[in-house]
């Protein structure tokens with residue numbers, strides 16, 4: 001079968017890691033007799049440099065027409081320390097999420113056995129961790145009004161019932177297919193938006209009698225993610241809490257360089273590693289491509305190719321066992337493989 005893929009490498013290490021994911025996708029296509037038809041588009045600082053716009057109309061059009069989007073990273077130090085910059089690379093990502101209606105961000109937190117001892121947490125705490133964080137992605141404080149009047153600044157957090165309903169319902173559906181425990185993370189003891197989330201979840205809960213729902217304040221959740229990560233199954237939360245908690249959760253497994261994600265809506269789906277653009281490593285062929293390769297596996301699941309996706313995950317596991325890993329994962333005295341060596345090794349195991 002033929003699938004149209006939009007490739008958005010973006011900034012920093014984005015182009016290198018997306019390149020490795022494409023190699024792996026092509027190896028998979030060859031084995032299973034598929035064809036991936038790629039169209040590349042600009043986003044982020046790379047797009048600002050070329051067009052002045054971090055999410056140009058031409059990029060949006062390519063994304064709209066694609067069956068799926070594979071995205072690298074966004075961000076550039078030239079903009080990070082300049083609070084007066086009017087155009088920022090990150091605006092491209094946020095506009096893209098909104099324009100494509102990608103309201104749900106799925107971030108699976110899984111442990112790879114060969115990496116357990118690299119975790120900042122003790123082995124006995126980490127073992128058995130396997131949860132899915134579902135982050136709302138197109139609402140809340142990220143998309144409220146951001147204003148400044150004199151010495152007063154304001155960022156408004158708004159949620160509507162339909163916005164909460166669609167993501168909470170998706171969370172229930174995912175939990176029903178897993179271990180059937182759903183944790184809604186909020187700050188309902190302080191925030192009105194959180195009370196709307198809780199009320200909405202309580203109304204939906206009777207539709208899913210097989211799923212147990214629990215409610216947890218975000219500060220408590222931040223603590224339990226590092227003390228008892230294995231207790232969670234599916235976690236659902238609003239945009240900013242999800243941003244913060246998923247960075248925290250991502251290192252449980254030993255490296256931020258391993259975590260894939262999917263951002264999905266009713267009509268479009270985008271797949272990206274959760275790490276950023278890592279500008280210090282850009283163009284050095286040293287960055288870990290595994291999170292992007294695992295994001296490509298999530299993309300294949302989405303395209304209805306689960307056997308192909310499983311092949312990729314197994315091949316990544318083979319690379320970990322063989323120690324063919326980049327410097328972020330290399331053992332003491334071990335030799336770090338380059339980005340492209342890791343990609344090629346994974347291809348050879350497909």
Ligand code: IPM
Pocket residue numbers: 074075090093243
């Ligand atoms: C993420 C990132 C983005 C976010 C930034 C780059 C705007 O941190 O995808 O988690 O905050 O959503």
Ligand code: MG
Pocket residue numbers: 243244247
């Ligand atoms: Mg983030």
